[in-house]
Amino acid sequence: MTLADLKRGDRARIDAVNPVEPSVRRLMVLGLVEGAELECLGGSLGGDPMELRIHGSALSLRRADARRFSVTSTADAED
Amino acid sequence: MAEPASIGIPLESITVSRSVSIAVVGNPNSGKSTLFNRVTGLNQRTANYPGVTVEKRTGKLTVGSTVFDLIDLPGIYSLSPESTDERIVVDVLLGRVAGTPRPDAILAVVDSTRLYQGLFLLQQLAELGRPMVVALTMADAAAEQQIAIDCDALGEKLGGVPVCQVVATTGKGFSALRSCIAEAVDRSAAESPRFWPALRREAVALEQDVRGSDLSLVDIERTIIDDDPVGVEAIRRALGPDGDRRIAAHRNSLCGDDPPLAVESRVRYRWISEALPRLQSRAPAPVRWKRRIVDWINRPYPATVLFLVLMATVFQAVFAWATPMMDLIDAVAGGLGEWVSGTLPAGAVASFLADGVIAGVGSVVIFLPQILILFLFIILMEDTGYLARTAFLMDRAMRAVGLSGQSVVPLISGFACAVPSIMATRVIPNRRDRIATIMATPFMTCSARLPIYALLIAAFVPNLTVGFANLQGLVLFGLYLLGILGGIATALLLRKSALRGPKPSFVLALPEFRMPNVRTVLMKLADRAWIFLRRAGTVIFAVAVVVWALAYFPRADDIESQRLAAQVEVQTVLEGEALAAEIARIDNEAAAAQLAQSWLGRMGQGVEPLFRPLGWDWRVSAAVIAGFPAREVVVAVLGTIYAVGSEADESSLAERLTSATWPDGRTVFTLPMVFGLLIFYAWCLQCAATLAVIKRETNTWRWPLFAWGYMTALGYVGALLIFQIGSV
Numbered sequence: 075m076t077l078a079d080l081k082r083g084d085r086a087r088i089d090a091v092n093p094v095e096p097s098v099r100r101l102m103v104l105g106l107v108e109g110a111e112l113e114c115l116g117g118s119l120g121g122d123p124m125e126l127r128i129h130g131s132a133l134s135l136r137r138a139d140a141r142r143f144s145v146t147s148t149a150d151a152e153d
Numbered sequence: 154m155a156e157p158a159s160i161g162i163p164l165e166s167i168t169v170s171r172s173v174s175i176a177v178v179g180n181p182n183s184g185k186s187t188l189f190n191r192v193t194g195l196n197q198r199t200a201n202y203p204g205v206t207v208e209k210r211t212g213k214l215t216v217g218s219t220v221f222d223l224i225d226l227p228g229i230y231s232l233s234p235e236s237t238d239e240r241i242v243v244d245v246l247l248g249r250v251a252g253t254p255r256p257d258a259i260l261a262v263v264d265s266t267r268l269y270q271g272l273f274l275l276q277q278l279a280e281l282g283r284p285m286v287v288a289l290t291m292a293d294a295a296a297e298q299q300i301a302i303d304c305d306a307l308g309e310k311l312g313g314v315p316v317c318q319v320v321a322t323t324g325k326g327f328s329a330l331r332s333c334i335a336e337a338v339d340r341s342a343a344e345s346p347r348f349w350p351a352l353r354r355e356a357v358a359l360e361q362d363v364r365g366s367d368l369s370l371v372d373i374e375r376t377i378i379d380d381d382p383v384g385v386e387a388i389r390r391a392l393g394p395d396g397d398r399r400i401a402a403h404r405n406s407l408c409g410d411d412p413p414l415a416v417e418s419r420v421r422y423r424w425i426s427e428a429l430p431r432l433q434s435r436a437p438a439p440v441r442w443k444r445r446i447v448d449w450i451n452r453p454y455p456a457t458v459l460f461l462v463l464m465a466t467v468f469q470a471v472f473a474w475a476t477p478m479m480d481l482i483d484a485v486a487g488g489l490g491e492w493v494s495g496t497l498p499a500g501a502v503a504s505f506l507a508d509g510v511i512a513g514v515g516s517v518v519i520f521l522p523q524i525l526i527l528f529l530f531i532i533l534m535e536d537t538g539y540l541a542r543t544a545f546l547m548d549r550a551m552r553a554v555g556l557s558g559q560s561v562v563p564l565i566s567g568f569a570c571a572v573p574s575i576m577a578t579r580v581i582p583n584r585r586d587r588i589a590t591i592m593a594t595p596f597m598t599c600s601a602r603l604p605i606y607a608l609l610i611a612a613f614v615p616n617l618t619v620g621f622a623n624l625q626g627l628v629l630f631g632l633y634l635l636g637i638l639g640g641i642a643t644a645l646l647l648r649k650s651a652l653r654g655p656k657p658s659f660v661l662a663l664p665e666f667r668m669p670n671v672r673t674v675l676m677k678l679a680d681r682a683w684i685f686l687r688r689a690g691t692v693i694f695a696v697a698v699v700v701w702a703l704a705y706f707p708r709a710d711d712i713e714s715q716r717l718a719a720q721v722e723v724q725t726v727l728e729g730e731a732l733a734a735e736i737a738r739i740d741n742e743a744a745a746a747q748l749a750q751s752w753l754g755r756m757g758q759g760v761e762p763l764f765r766p767l768g769w770d771w772r773v774s775a776a777v778i779a780g781f782p783a784r785e786v787v788v789a790v791l792g793t794i795y796a797v798g799s800e801a802d803e804s805s806l807a808e809r810l811t812s813a814t815w816p817d818g819r820t821v822f823t824l825p826m827v828f829g830l831l832i833f834y835a836w837c838l839q840c841a842a843t844l845a846v847i848k849r850e851t852n853t854w855r856w857p858l859f860a861w862g863y864m865t866a867l868g869y870v871g872a873l874l875i876f877q878i879g880s881v
Contacts, residue, residue, distance in 0.1 A: 093415035096235075097658035102418035103231045104662060105270050109426060119453045123548050123558075123659055129269035130298065130435070132663035134545045139660070 075147065077140035078124070082116035086145035098142045101135055104128075111148060173338050174222045174254055176246060178278060179262030180271055181228030182538070182664045184290040184321040186210075187673050188262055189225040191324055192331070208579075209253070216335040224256065230270060230662075232277045233379050233414050236582040246281065247372060249383060258284040258338050265295035265302060265318060266665065268433055272425045273418075279311040281371055282345035286337045287311065288330055292318040294667065299436035307432050312346040322670035349420045352377065355403040362399060363391040377404050378413040447666045456546050464565060467530045478522035486515030501705065509701035512789075514694055520570060521682065523600055527569045528681045531562065531577060532674050538664035540580070548659050554641045555648030557581075557659050560590040564640065567597030568633075571843045573685060575850055585652040589644045591847055592860055595838050596640030598633045601785040605834055606632055608788055612807035613827045628831075635835045639867065700779050700786060703753040704793070709746070716743035748793055753779055767833070767872045768826035768880070770815060777833070784839035825879025829872035837868030 080086055088110045093099050105128050106112070115125040115132060122137045179185035190197075193212025210225040226245060227238035234240040241250070248255025261278050263271030268289070278285060289295075289302060295318075304316040315333040319326035347353055356373040366387045368376075376384025377400060389396035408416040450459060490507040497503035534540040540562060548558030559581045566574035574594045581587040598606075610625050617624040648654075716739055723735045748754050757775025764774045772794045780787035788806075795809040813821040838844070838861050847857040 091415065093412050095658075096655075097660050099412055099414040099418070100230075100235065100658070100660045102415050102422075103233070103273060104660070105273070105418075105422055105425075107419050107422045110422065115448075116452065118546050118548060119457060120549050123545060125451075125545065125663060129267075129429075130300070131267040131270060132665070134548075134659065134661045134663050136548075136659050139658070 075145055077114075077126070077135075077143040077145055078137045080114035080124075080145070082114055084114045085111065085148045086114070087111045087148050088143050088145050090144040092142045094142065095139065097136075097139050101133070101139060101143075104133055106133070106135075106143060172220045172222055173258065174224065174256045175258045175260050175334065175338075176256035177223055177225045177260045177262060178242060178246065178274070179228060179288075180230055180264060180267065180274060180662075182541075182662065183228065183262050183264040183267070183271070185228060185262040186225060187670070188288060188290060188319065188321040189223060190673065190676060191321060191327060193223055214331070214334070216331055219335065219338075221334060221338075223260070224253065229274065231273055231414075231417075232375065233417075237584065238582070243375065243381075244383075247369070247375075247383075256283070258286070258334075260334065261285055261287045263287065263289055265289040265291050266298060266300060267662075268300075268302065269425060269429060270662070272429070273421050275311055276346075276348040276421055276424070279314065279346050280348065284337050284340050285311070285314045286330070286333045287314055287316040289316060289318045290321045291667075292326065293320045293323070294665065300433055301435075302433045303431070310346070310428055310432065312344070322673060348424050349417065351407055351420075352417075355407045359388075359399065359403050363388050363396075366391045376400060377407060378417060451542065453546070456542065460543055460546055463530075463534075467527070467565075470526050470530070475522040475526055479519050482515065482519045482522070486511055486519070490515075501708075504705055505698075505701065508705070509698045512697065512701075514697075518686075520600070521686070523569050524573055524685050525678065525682055527566055528573060528678055529674070531566060531573075532677045532681075533669055534562070536667070536669035536674060536677075538666050541661055541663050544659075544661060545663060552656070554645050555656075556586055556589060556593075556644055557583075559659075559661075560586065560593075560644075563590055563594055564597060567594040567599060567640075570599050570601070571595045571597065571840065572846050573681065575843065575846045576681075576684070578850065583654075583658075585648070585654045588851060588856060589647045589652050591850060591856070592647055593640035593644040595840070595843050595860060595864065596636045596643060596836065598636040598835065599840075601783070601840070602632075602834055604785065604788045606831065608791075608807060608810075609827055609831055612810050613822060613824065632831060632835050635832065639836050643863075697783065697786065700753070700782065700790075703756070704748055704751050704779065704790070706752060707750070709750050712743055712746045712750075716740065744793055745795070748775075753790075754794075766877065767829050767869070768821070768823065768876045769830070770813070770821050772813070773821070773830070777839075780839045782839075782841040784834070784837075787839075823880065825876045828879065829876040832871040832875055833868040835868070836864055836871055838864035 075086075077086070077088075088106060088108055091098065091102060091106070091108060093102060106126075110128060112126050112128040115127050117124045118134075123134045124137060124140060126133050126135070177185060177189050189210070189212065192214050197210060197212040212223050212225070214221040214223055224245065226242045229239050229242050232243050232246075234243050244250045245253055246256065246259070259278055259281070261275055263275060275287065287308065289304070295302065302318065304318060308314050308316040315337055317326055317330045317333050319330055352374055353370065355377055356370045359373050359377065360368070360370060363373075368384055368387050372381065372384045372387070375381040376388065380400070385396070385400065388400060392399055404413055407413070449455060490511045493507045493511065494503050497506070531540070534543070543561055544558035546558065547561040551558055551560055560578070563574045563577045563581075566577055571594050574597070575591050578587050578590050578594070581590060606629060610628050614625045614628050619627060719739045720736055723732060723739070727735055753775050754771070756778055757771040760778065761769070761771040761774050764777070769777070772791075776787050776790040776794060779790040791810070792806050795806060795813065810822050811820075815821060844857040844861060847860055848854055851857070
């Protein structure tokens with residue numbers, strides 16, 4: 075499963091990042107690295123770009139970039 | 154024994170005050186500029202860095218006898234630069250920018266509610282080993298979200314630096330911040346902390362090889378991670394062709410095959426996720442009604458509706474709310490001009506003051522209400538965090554034309570005026586995207602095009618109802634569409650040719666909604682208004698004066714004497730209102746005759762062959778030429794040429810246009826010619842202020858010249874095709 079598969083309200087943890095594109099590396103600088111836990115806040119019109127919340131701050135990214143992040147759902151693990 | 158008079162100041166009377174430079178560095182949207190404004194007050198200066206368009210803002214803070222020179226740097230998340238703005242931050246911090254000394258200390262600004270991301274930059278800044286003060290902004294928002302930060306523990310982790318929590322918009326915590334700044338500078342730099350020891354080890358090893366290259370360890374670290382151009386060049390000089398191989402070898406032993414920035418992110422965030430629980434505690438914040446409303450509004454459909462309503466309001470405001478103020482300015486300028494022409498003896502001086510200076514200044518100032526209203530909206534959108542939201546919302550649509558969501562607001566603002574809109578493109582980080590947006594913006598139908606549209610449509614488009622709509626309204630709407638079409642096509646073409654490059658990425662931190670601060674908003678508004686009045690004002694004003702001179706000189710004495718003779722003659726046969734009307738007619742005829750033989754009139758006649766394929770006679774050609782520097786003068790020039798006076802109301806001018814003929818009696822303003830003229834106005838770049846601002850924002854004459862040539866050609870070809878096809 076990747077970040078792009080998340081729906082509004084889903085929580086997940088990042089397992090692996092494929093940092094091929096510069097935009098993916100910029101997302102890593104913003105804290106989307108292995109082990110980070112996040113929540114999907116939904117998408118823009120048509121679902122792309124999508125919005126995430128990580129440690130209380132919101133980020134937006136395109137679905138194409140989101141596919142570079144493999145995640146595990148942690149729906150029940152968090153508060 | 155007279156000694157030469159001394160013009161110097163005796164040495165002992167000079168108080169030696171110490172000057173310390175401080176770089177203000179922080180994350181975007183952290184309130185860094187608000188903090189900078191509040192710390193320095195009105196004691197600011199704006200300039201440009203040499204060779205780039207990045208704005209350099211400096212200000213002074215005096216504590217005791219020490220003057221601190223603060224320099225506000227663009228917002229960044231890391232020291233790995235992606236844009237010119239970010240490059241400047243790194244170069245200033247490392248003391249590489251001519252005219253900007255290496256800062257003695259760093260004031261790091263991080264949003265309290267985004268400490269997770271802020272710690273990345275704080276680690277990098279702490280590793281620079283310079284005296285540092287950390288300001289955690291938005292303490293109020295953090296308190297509301299029940300985030301408590303242990304400032305002492307954070308300062309300890311960063312190598313013993315003072316950390317202050319402040320609220321930049323209200324000034325809370327600023328006296329503590331000022332004394333922290335004053336003390337921190339005297340602190341001898343302790344051993345700076347290392348968050349990524351392996352990087353320093355590789356840098357030390359590489360430094361052994363390039364000894365004597367005057368590169369610092371930090372320069373070498375940036376070179377290993379980012380291929381920093383200054384570092385790479387110095388290492389090549391020291392090691393010859395072997396240099397690149399050595400850099401690659403050290404990078405490889407540090408990062409393996411992974412990109413260094415990815416490895417750096419992993420290392421630094423590993424530290425952050427371990428340290429953060431000890432630095433901040435976060436009680437589960439109760440979900441408040443405000444949070445619920447914001448979350449609901451942020452959903453795609455409510456957000457789209459809100460966006461459209463907001464844009465409609467902006468339009469309404471720019472056109473309707475500004476009108477009373479614009480009418481007032483117009484009336485004042487008109488009254489002043491009349492007073493001058495009435496008071497001074499008729500002649501070149503009176504005409505210069507009334508028609509040149511007052512009308513010229515008036516033509517600039519009249520746009521100020523619209524610009525203020527537009528900027529008020531943009532600043533409010535920016536300060537509430539809504540601007541980033543619109544970019545998020547419109548990104549998909551803009552991607553279709555090769556731009557990103559960040560181009561939306563500048564393009565929409567173009568409907569009011571291209572000058573502030575082009576200044577608003579600064580939010581776009583990528584240079585290619587930014588230039589494509591700048592090139593598309595002048596196509597948007599700005600308010601200065603409206604008078605000529607209104608005149609031609611009222612005169613030549615029948616006032617019919619077509620279905621639900623009015624035909625005149627439809628034509629006006631069509632002209633707006635034509636502008637949008639031209640802009641979108643231009644952006645697409647440029648992105649496929651000269652500005653070809655990777656698709657604009659869209660990585661954006663979305664700020665939380667917050668209430669804007671009145672003082673900050675007003676300060677920004679005054680700043681924008683001043684920039685407009687100073688930069689655009691000088692250009693449009695100069696242009697208005699030149700156009701006046703071209704239309705005024707040379708004066709033909711025989712026309713003047715004929716005018717006087719004719720007036721004397723009618724005074725003997727007419728009286729009362731009939732006399733006044735006849736005298737006005739004679740004056741207007743004389744003005745038209747003077748204009749016909751003025752430089753402008755001659756230019757019109759000179760270029761007429763060029764414009765004849767478009768169906769324009771010399772009068773239209775002269776008006777169009779006069780409008781090249783500032784299109785808003787066209788209606789006034791047409792009024793003068795067609796001898797109804799420059800202040801004539803539209804209906805009498807429209808009548809004149811309808812009945813204008815070629816010498817052989819054919820009508821000049823045929824429908825194909827009028828539509829051609831409208832298309833010409835929709836696409837042609839007739840605005841010197843726009844050209845000046847494009848030059849300023851792109852830092853080269855190439856783009857304004859290209860924009861001018863391209864848009865003029867497009868307008869010409871459009872008008873030519875319509876006229877030729879329509880006249881068959």
